[in-house]
Amino acid sequence: MSQSSSSATIKFAYWVPNVSGGLVVSTIPQRTDWSLEYNQKLAQTAEKAGFDYALSQIRFTAGYGAEHQHESVSFSQAILHATTKLKVLAAILPGPWHPAVVAKQLATIDHISNGRIAINVVSGWFKGEFQALGEPWLEHDERYRRSNEFIRVLKGIWTQDKFTFKGDFYRINDYTLSPKPLQKPHPEIFQGGSSRAARDNAASVSDWYFTNGNTPEGIKAQIDDIQAKARENGHKVRIGVNAFIIARDTEEEAKAVLDDIIKHAHVEAVHAFGDAVKQAGKASPEGEGNWAKSTFEDLVQYNDGFRTNLIGTPQQIAERIVHLKSIGVDLILAGFLHFIEEVEYFGRKVLPLVRELEAQRAAATSADTSADTREAEAATSAA
Known part of the structure; x- marks a missing residue:
C-alpha cells in the first residue's frame, strides 16, 4: 500500500502568478x-x-525574469475574497517576518475567509534579497533551524494561551493571541526543500512537505526518508510535488511546447538563477539541496517542474499522476504556460481521468483485500 492514503484522492494546487514573467x-x-x-x-x-x-509566491526584489512582485499575504487575501472554496497558501520568509506578526495576520485572514488560509514557510535561497533588506544571510542548515523555531512559535501562539518560547532566533513571553484561528488545531503549515535539513524539519514540525520536480524514483527516495523520520518523531507529514504541466491533445503538441519554451530560454537569467540556487544548495553539509543536480533545461522552470514529466496527452498525464500517488505523493503543485485556459483544460480533460483511475485502483485493492480475507477464512475453517 502507498504511504499516501489509498482512499483519499490526490489534491491539486497551482502556483499563483503574482510575480511577472510567469512560471x-x-x-x-x-x-x-x-x-x-x-x-x-x-x-x-x-x-x-x-x-x-493556490500558492502565492514570495519575492522582495526583481531578478531572474521577475521584474515585478505583489506581496504574498495581501495578495492571498485578495484571491480569497474572489473565491468560496479554494484554500490559499501565503508564502512567508523568516527573517523579514516575525512569527508572532504572521500568526496574528493569518488568524485574522482565517476569520475573514472562513478558514481558507494556509502558510508556506520558505527558508530562503535568494541571498540578494537578504542583502538588499539588510537581513543576515545564515548558513544553509541555520536557515532551516530558524524555520523550525518559526513554525514552533506559530503553532504555540495559535494553540496556547500565555505562550512562552525561548529559542536562539525568537523569544515569546507569556503571549496570548485572541482571536485564535478558526481552523483547528491551526492553519496548515507547508514547507519546501530537498536537502537533508529540509526533510528533517518537515519530519518534525510541518504538516506538508513540498519538493522540487523529479523522477518518480527520486521522489520516492525523498518520501521514504522523510516518512521514516516522521514516524520516529511520532509526526505525520503529507507530500506535495512541483510539476510544470503541458497537457495537449497529442504528445507531439505537448513536446513541441516544451521545446519552444527551452528554445526561447532567457539564457542570462537562467544562468544567474542557477548560480544563486546552486550556491544555496551546495552550502548544505551534504552539498545537496534543491537544484543541486538541475541542468540548464531544468532551471528554465525554476522549481524543476519539467523533471516530473507531466507533459503529454491527458491520459498520459493522468496515469503519471496516479503513479505518483502510489509512491506516496498527496498533492501536485502545478505550473502552466497560459494559466487560465490551461487550468480550465486540465480540469475538463485531465482531472476526470485521474479520478477515474483512482476509483479503478481503489476497487481493485478492495477486491484483492476481500479475496485475501476469504482465503484466510477458508484456511481457518479447514483447520
Missing part, C-alpha cells in the same frame, strides 16, 4: 499576467476546475 524563465509569449484582475479570474477558474489550493 518559466523564457521569452516565449505567455498569456499569463501578474495583475490582480487576472489572478482573481484564474482563482475562480481553478476553483471551478477542481483545484484545492
